[in-house]
Amino acid sequence: MKIKHPTITLMKKIYFLAFLFISWNALAQGLPGLGAGTTPNNRPILHGKNWVAITGKPLAATAGSMIFQQGGNAVDAACAMIAATSTMWDVLSWGGETQALIYNPNTKKVIGINAMGVAPTGATVDFYKSQGMDYPPQFGPLAATTPGTPGGIMTMLAEFGTMSLEQVLKPAMDLAKGYPIEAQTANAIENNKDKIKEWPYSKKVFLPHLGEQREAPSAGEIFVQEDLYQTLLKLVEAERAALKAKKSRKEAIYAAYDRFYKGDIAKEIVRGTREQGGLFTEADLANWKVKIEEPLQVNYRGVDVYKLQEWTQGPALLQSLNILENFDLKSMGYNSANYINTVYQAMSLAFADRDFYYGDPAFVKSPMKSLLSKEYAKERAKLIGEVNDPKITAGDPYPYQGESNPYLNLLNKNKQTVAALSPEDLKAGLDEKFLADFQSGTTSVQTADAEGWVVSVTPSGGWIPAVIAGNTGVGLSQRMQSFVLDENLNPYNLPEPGKRPRVTLTPSLAMKDGKPYLAFSVQGGDSQDQNLLQFFLNVVEFDMNVQEAVEAPNFNSYQMQSSFGDHEIRPGAITLREDTPEWIRRDLLRKGYIMDFWNKTSGPITAIWIDWKHGTLWGGASNYGDDYGIAW
Template sequence: MSAARSSGRAAAGLLLVFALLLPLGSRAQQTYPIGLETQKTAKPVLHGRHWVAITGKPLAATAGAMVFQKGGNAVDAACAMLAATSTMWDTLGWGGETQALIYNPRTGKVVGINALGVAPSGATVDFYKSRGMQYPPEFGPLAAVTPGTPGGLMVMLAEYGKLSLADVLAPAIQMAEEGYPIEAQAANSLEKNKKRIKEWRYSREVLLPHLGQEREAPVAGELFRQPDLAATLKKLVAAEKAARAKGKSRKEAILAAYDRFYKGDIAQELVRGVREEGGLFTLEDLANWKVRIEEPVKTDYKGIEVYKLTTWVQGPAMLQALNILENMDLKSMGYNSARYIHALYQSMNLAFADRDFYYGDPYFPPAEPIQGLLSKDYAKERVKRINWEKNDPSIGPGDPYPFQSGTNPFLPLLERWNQQTPEKKVPDNAQAERDYERTFYAGTTSVQAADAEGWVVSITPSGGWIPAVIAGRTGVGLSQRMQSFVLDSAEGPFNVLEPGKRPRATLTPSLALKNGKPYLSFAVQGGDSQDQNLLQFFLNVVEFGMNVQEASEAANINSFQMRNSFGKHESKPGKVLLSEQVPPWVRYELKRMGYELTFEPRTSGPINAIYFDREHGTFWGGSSHHGEDYGIAW
C-alpha cells in the first residue's frame, strides 16, 4: 500500500475537499460543487423494482441475474453468485467459508448462517508449536479449516430458496466445464503466486495451465477451465436428481447433495488429497461438521436496528462502535474533519480491542460476554476512555462483565494485555510493513441480493483465495483461515486453537431494519478493515444523508491499531489511512495529535449495498468503484 503523500491540489480540488468536510444534510442525493460543474459518483446508482444482484465480479452478478430470470428469489440468486465467485477464485475458492444474514419476509426476522469451517481433529496447539510455529501458517494444507462454503450454500438454498440445486449451480458448472474468460486480476494473481502454487500437485495442474513457459498462468481473456471442479459440482446435482427420483422433497434432495459432499465419495477424495499434501482432515472431521442457523446480535442506533453475526466473526465490533459513537454529535463535527476522524479512530480502537480479547467461537466454553459488550451502559463507560487531545496507543480491552452481572474469568490476562503491546508492534522495516499490510487487507468478496417478495441476503464469503491448496481431484481450493487462531491464551483467551473449533474470522455481512422493515443490506471485503469501512458507510447514509452509491464511494479512514487477524497478529498504533483528498489543515491537526498518516487515492473499500426505498417500493443498489464489484438490477 502506497504511503505517497499528496503535494498539493489545484484550486478546484481544494474546493472539492472543502465541500467534503461540510455536514451533508439529509438530501436523498448529494453532489459536490467544483466551480460551476458537478462532481458525481464514478458509478451510477442501480435502480430496481423486482430484484437486485450485486457481487465481486461482473460475470458472477450476471449469474445472479440469470437465476432471478428463472424465477428464483434473492436466496437462489445469492447462492448462484456465491457459486460463481467461488469458481472464479474471487479471493475465495469452493473450500472456503460462508457467512450470511437473511431477512425472511414471512417471519419478519433476520437469521444468521454460520458456515465457517473448524480446526481438524489433529490441529492442536502442541502440534503447531512442536513445528516451531508461533501461529498456524498463512498458506498450505496446515492453514486449512474444513470446507464451509458448499454446506452453507446448500443449507441456505434448502431452507429459504425456491429453485433446485441444479438451477442454482448451472452458471458455475458452465464456467468450470466450458471455461470462462479469466479476468486480469485473477490471472495476474496466479502468475505472481506461481512459485508457491507449484508446491502443491493439484493446484499447479489446475491453476498453471502453461507450466514450463515464461508465463505459466493464464492471461486475461483466456478461457480458464476447471474440469475437476465441474465434475464435483455435477456430482452434487446428480445426488439431488437421484433423491428426487426416489420421491424426496426439494429440501431433502438438496441435503442429499450435502451428504455426498461431506460424507460420500467427494469427502473421500477431498480427505485423500488433503492428506497427500500433508494436511490433517479426516472423514470424521467432515462428517461431524455442520452449518448452524443462528439468531444474530443487534444494536439500535437512533431507531435503526443493525444486525451482525455474533462473536465467531468481528461483526459485533461495529455494533460496539455504534454504541460508543451514539454518545457524540457526529454531524456537527463535519464529515471527515480532524475531530470526526479522531472520534472514529478512537471509537473503533476501543471496540476492536474488545474484539481482540473477547471474541471467539460461541460453541466452545467459556461463553463470550456478548451481553456486556453490547450494553449501552458499557459503551458510555468506554467513551470516558477517549483522550480528545491526542491518539491513545495504549487503548486496550475493557471489562464488560459487570454490565451483565458477571465476573471476568480472565482478569489476570486482561491486566497483562497492555504489557504485551510493544511485542505486537510491526518491526520498523519495509518488508515487515509490506507483509503486515498484505495480511491486514486479506481479501474476500461480498454478495448482496434482494427481491420484490421481501427476501434480503447479505453474504461475506471467503477462504481458499489464491494461492490455495486444491484437494485432490475435487477441484476444491482449501481455506487459509487457521491462521486466525492464536496459540497462547494471553493473546486472546476465547480464540485459542482447539480441534473442532472455529477461528474468529473477519467476515461480516450486515443488515439494518427501520420500522421493522429492511433499510440497508451491506458488506465489504478486506480483512480487518471490513467493519471499519462498513461503520463509515452506515454513518454516511444515516448521519450525512448520502445515497447508497455515494456512501459506497466516499473516502473512509482505516485504523491499524487493532491486532491483525492474520499473519503475525501485529499492530501499528497511531497509523491511519486517509484519502489523498484530505486537505493540509486536517493532516496538520492529525499529525499534531500523534497520528502517522498514510494515503491512498481510493479508501472506500469495495463496498456492496442495497437501500430499500419504502416511499416508492424500489431498490437502490450501490457498488464501490474500489475494485471489480458489480451489480445488476431489474
C-alpha cells in the same frame, strides 16, 4: 492544433475549486452535497423494481441476474453468486467458508447462516507449536479448516430458496467448463506459481503452461476446471437421484449435501488433503454442520443493526456504534479531524475487545451481553480524548453482567505489557507485507427482491495460492491462521478440533421501523468493519445515498491486531485519501497519528438500500475494485 485560452482555463480551475469547496463544506456540515442523488458519482446508482444483485465480480453478478430472470428469489440468486465467485478463484474457492444474514419476509426476522469450517482433528495449540510455529500458517494444508461454502450454499437454498440445486449451480458449472479468466486472478496465479508448485493438484489446475515463461493462464484465456466441474456434477446427480426417488426439493438438496460431506467427494477431499500433509479425517467432514443462528443486534439512533455472532468480528461494529452514540458526530462534520479522531478511537476500543474476547461461542462463551450493552459503551466512550491513545487495551465488561472475569489475570498482564511500550515501540509504519496481510481479501454478495427477501453475504477462503484437495478441484481454506496460539492474546480463540476460528468475515443488515433498510458488506480482512461502520454513518449521519456512501473516502485504522500472518498491530497508523485537506492533516498529526495516503480509500463496499416510499431498491457498488451490480 486546439489551443486553450488561458482565461478560460483559469476560470475552469476556479469553478472546479469552488465546486470542491462547496461540496466539502456541505459534507462537513452533514449536508448531502448538491442534493441527495445528484452528487456526481464514479458509478451510477442501481435502481430496481423487482430485484438487485451486487457482488465483487461482474460475471458473478450476471449469474445472479440469470437466476432472478428465471423466477428465483434473492436467496436463490445469492447462492448462484457465491457458487460463481467460488469458481472464479480470486479471493475464495469451494473449500472456503460462507456466512450470511438473511431477512425472511414471511417471519419478518433476520437469521444468521454460520457456514464456517472448523479446525480438523489434531489441530491443537501443542501441535502447531511442535511444528515450530508462533501462529498457524498462512498457506498450505495445515492452514485449512474443513470446507464450509458448499454446505452454506445448500443449506441456504434448501431452507429459504425456491429452485433446485441444479438450476442454481448451472452458472458455476458453465464457468468450470471454461471462462475467460480475469487479469487480476491470472496474474495472482503467475505471481504465486512457486508456492502453487508445492502442491501437485494445485499445479495441475492453475498452471496449464508448465515449462513456458508464463505458466499461469493469460488474461482472457479460457480457464478450464474439469475436476471441479465433475464434483459439481456429482452434487447435481445426487439431487436428481433423490428427486427421482420422490424426495422433496429440500430433501434432494440435502442428499447432495450428504454426498459432499459423507460420500465419495468427502473421501477424496480427505485423501487428497492428508496426502499433502493435512489433518482432515472423514469424521471431521461428516460431523460438521451448518448452523442457522440468531444474529446479534443493537439500535443506533432508531436503526436496528444486525451482525453475526462473535465467531466473526461483526460485533465490533455494533460496539463501535454503541460508543459513538455518545457523541454528536454530525456537528463535527464529515471527515473533520475531530470526527476521524473520535471514530478512530471508538474503533480502537471495540477492536481491542474483539482481539481479547471474541471466539467460537460453542467452546467458550464470550461476555457478549455486556460487550454490547449501552452502559459498558458509555464507560468506554469516556476514554476517547483529544489525542489518540496508542495504548488502548481491552476493557472488563463482566461486571456489567454481574460476573467476574475468568481471565482477569491475562487482561491485567496485557495492560502492563502495553503500558511498558516505549514511544519508539509505537512508531511502526505500514510496510507492504503488513498491509497485504491486514487487508487479505474476500468478496461480498448482496441481493434483494420485490417479495421482501434481503441477503448479505461475505464468502471467503481458499484464495490463491490455495491447496486443491485431490482430484476434486476444491481449493482449501486458509482460515486456521485466524486462531492464535498464545492465550495472552486471546484465551477465547485458541485452536481445538471442531472449533471455528474468529474470522474477519462480516455481512451486515439494518432494519428501520420494522422493515429492511440496508444490506451491506465489503471485501478486505480486518478493514471490513471499519469501512462498513463509516459507510453506515455516511448514510445515517450525513444523509448520503447508497452510491455516494460506498464511494465516499474512508480512513483505515491499524490499531488492532491483524487476523492474518504474524497478527501485528500498528497503533496510531492511519490511511487517508490523497485529497485530505492540509489543515486536517496538520490536526491529525498533532493528535498523534502516523499518516499514509492512498488514491482510493472507500473500500470495495457493496450495498442495497430499500426505498419504502417508492417501493424500489437502490444498489451501490464501490468504485474501489471490481464490484459490480445488476438491477431490474
